[in-house]
Amino acid sequence: DGGITQSPKYLFRKEGQNVTLSCEQNLNHDAMYWYRQDPGQGLRLIYYSQIVNDFQKGDIAEGYSVSREKKESFPLTVTSAQKNPTAFYLCASSRGYARKWAEQFFGPGTRLTVL
């Protein structure tokens, strides 16, 4: 089955620690995205990548970092510089960003809690 996987499902972090969230897709999509979802707020874009070895900051990139070394993988690191990291993190992918290719498909999410 084609799809997007995220791991872990739940993650607990102590203050001052960096943690990495995994996102893998086998849809052969070029573009990948990371969003953050907080209660009562819409999805906010953290980082996105249109192609391997290239990525751009989204609206709330501070305190986060990404890499895109393989087409299938787009890991997100939440660094200690992120002041309020407790949230539900969603990874998505799309065939591309051209008008008819922009439909994004989402993974199941990772819930991060800072202890």
Add this chain to the structure above:
Amino acid sequence: EDQVTQSPEALRLQEGESSSLNCSYTVSGLRGLFWYRQDPGKGPEFLFTLYSAGEEKEKERLKATLTKKESFLHITAPKPEDSATYLCAVQKPGNQGGKLIFGQGTELSVKP
């Protein structure tokens, strides 16, 4: 400023009671409008894409329509399993990497 607003924030229906959810947007040069369904604790599930005013898409009890300023998600004779949060998103114009602007969502609850 590009913006997407959904209303109402929450909607409670009785099973079989048809209604509509609204998504209004202020994006010039709309490239696409997307509807998603999200169950609690899960990732959004893609429902529809609409590209131009007058376009309609249907799936089971759901029908999405698009005008130049807004989109409606019509739910006909809903069932309890239709309970979820429905998200609307629009694609930013120009070469912005397929970025989507999401609304806050409408939380739908259908009681038997």
